[in-house]
Amino acid sequence: SQTIHQWPATLVQPVGSPLSLECTVEGTSNPNLYWYRQAAGRGLQLLFYSVGIGQISSEVPQNLSASRPQDRQFILSSKKLLLSDSGFYLCAWGGQLSSTGELFFGEGSRLTVL
Amino acid sequence: DAKTTQPPSMDCAEGRAANLPCNHSTISGNEYVYWYRQIHSQGPQYIIHGLKNNETNEMASLIITEDRKSSTLILPHATLRDTAVYYCIVRPGNKLVFGAGTILRVKS
Numbered sequence: 001s002q003t004i005h006q007w008p009a010t011l012v013q014p015v016g017s018p019l020s021l022e023c024t025v026e027g028t029s030n031p032n033l034y035w036y037r038q039a040a041g042r043g044l045q046l047l048f049y050s051v052g053i054g055q056i057s058s059e060v061p062q063n064l065s066a067s068r069p070q071d072r073q074f075i076l077s078s079k080k081l082l083l084s085d086s087g088f089y090l091c092a093w094g095g096q097l098s099s100t101g102e103l104f105f106g107e108g109s110r111l112t113v114l
Numbered sequence: 115d116a117k118t119t120q121p122p123s124m125d126c127a128e129g130r131a132a133n134l135p136c137n138h139s140t141i142s143g144n145e146y147v148y149w150y151r152q153i154h155s156q157g158p159q160y161i162i163h164g165l166k167n168n169e170t171n172e173m174a175s176l177i178i179t180e181d182r183k184s185s186t187l188i189l190p191h192a193t194l195r196d197t198a199v200y201y202c203i204v205r206p207g208n209k210l211v212f213g214a215g216t217i218l219r220v221k222s
Contacts, residue, residue: 036212044158044201044212059209090157094210101146101205105157 002027006091006106013113019064019078021109023091026072031093033074034103035066038088050074086113118202123217126196132189134216136202139183146205147178149187150212151198158201158212161187192220 003026013019025031035047046059048066056066063082067075074091091106119137126132138147146165150158162169162176164185169176175188189196201215 034210043214044152046209046211049209088155092157101148101163101210102160103150103158103210104160108155108157 002093002104004091004093004104004106006089006109008109009107011109011111013081013111015083015113016080019076019081019085019111021076021089021091021111023074023076023106024072025074025093028072028093028095030071031095033068034092034094035074035076036090036092038090040087044090048076081111081113083113086111118204118213120200120202120213120216122214123219125219125221126189126192128194128220128222129191132192132196132218132220134187134189134200134202134218135184136187137184138202138204141182141204143182147176147182147185148203148205148210149174149176150201150203150210151196152201152215153195153198161200192218194220194222196220 006023032051034049036044037047038044048056048058050056050068053068053071064078089109089111092103094103146163148163149161151161152158162171162174164176164178166178166182178185197220199215199217201212203210
């Protein structure tokens with residue numbers, strides 16, 4: 001069966017520090033991968049998605065970046081965090097267009113920037 | 115991208131059916147309607163999806179109007195654990211873009 005893991009689960013970082021959130025998927029190959037962010041009391045915002053290794057689409061201009069160094073690994077990074085980067089970050093995977101389109105979400109990473 | 119419109123919040127009595135509406139008047143012929151829900155501090159959970167026929171699974175039923183411009187998610191016997199934010203989404207390509215959703219409060 002397929003599983004998705006995110007880490008760390010909780011992170012407290014000072015403004016201006018770097019960030020690295022990691023997501024891995026097991027039990028499937030060539031998945032679509034997604035990073036979403038949810039600010040406190042707000043809806044889910046799609047940040048990045050990837051249809052293959054090295055292929056990243058950015059949905060919102062910001063100081064975050066994403067990379068997909070391996071088929072089932074998706075990394076969210078920042079060189080210098082801002083206060084506005086605080087939020088709940090969710091990684092998700094899904095099949096290709098021909099599948100049902102269901103997305104499976106990880107447990108989330110809660111980032112607080114102080 | 116087809117957009118969806120949902121009421122911001124709804125209340126439902128425990129044990130009664132919860133009917134959550136969604137308008138998607140600009141939906142294209144090959145776009146599916148998806149429903150997810152998010153319980154506080156968790157990732158969204160897939161509920162159901164459909165193209166033009168009504169669908170039913172162990173969680174819910176999805177009723178899509180004949181012109182496909184709106185749909186209704188039905189939770190037949192709502193429980194307190196169904197309290198969550200419910201998202202209606204029309205999928206453009208590889209992306210699922212979540213709107214504000216409907217906060218469903220199930221009350222005893």
